[in-house]
Amino acid sequence: MSEPDIDLRFVYDGNADMRNFRVYQVIENAPERLEFHHPTAGHVTPTTTYKRKNLAVLQWETAGRIEWPTTTSGTVWFGVDEVPIKDLRRIKNGTSQGPSRSRRFKFSGNEYKWKVAGNGQDLFCVDSKDKHVAIWTAQDMSLKIAPRCVTILERIVITCFLNLWFKGLNRCNIVSNLMMVRTYK
Numbered sequence: 779m780s781e782p783d784i785d786l787r788f789v790y791d792g793n794a795d796m797r798n799f800r801v802y803q804v805i806e807n808a809p810e811r812l813e814f815h816h817p818t819a820g821h822v823t824p825t826t827t828y829k830r831k832n833l834a835v836l837q838w839e840t841a842g843r844i845e846w847p848t849t850t851s852g853t854v855w856f857g858v859d860e861v862p863i864k865d866l867r868r869i870k871n872g873t874s875q876g877p878s879r880s881r882r883f884k885f886s887g888n889e890y891k892w893k894v895a896g897n898g899q900d901l902f903c904v905d906s907k908d909k910h911v912a913i914w915t916a917q918d919m920s921l922k923i924a925p926r927c928v929t930i931l932e933r934i935v936i937t938c939f940l941n942l943w944f945k946g947l948n949r950c951n952i953v954s955n956l957m958m959v960r961t962y963k
Contacts, residue, residue: 783925812831
């Protein structure tokens with residue numbers, strides 16, 4: 779029997795900046811997995827810090843950060859690994875005409891691709907063999923990740939968030955939908 783997907787929920791805190799949110803695993807009484815904090819003022823280069831909950835001791839540990847010199851560019855640190863945002867959202871062929879509905883990223887020699895689902899709201903991620911990696915459902919604010927991808931969970935969450943961020947910059951209704959505070963039981 780196969781393991782179920784890792785089911786995560788994004789919960790926004792109602793702050794005007796969608797870079798402030800928590801990621802919860804949908805298991806009864808499970809603590810948060812990740813926390814994203816983006817100060818709204820006072821920084822020369824706005825930085826979103828993300829922390830991972832150490833489940834062994836139930837303490838937050840800084841896992842990385844995203845520096846945003848502008849709202850459309852920046853650098854992501856996964857621990858000590860520095861990756862430009864553009865490398866986490868590459869278009870297959872830079873000479874392609876028209877808007878692309880997919881964005882690619884690489885990790886450990888493997889390529890992954892985020893695609894916009896047919897409804898225009900949801901996203902899904904596949905690997906280079908077109909195998910399921912993750913599915914984002916906008917209505918539920920949920921991200922389901924294949925259990926075989928647990929070792930790249932943070933990269934999947936970050937790249938999903940980045941795709942939502944850039945999608946939101948182009949469509950006001952998506953931003954307002956994401957800004958609604960959603961809770962679950």
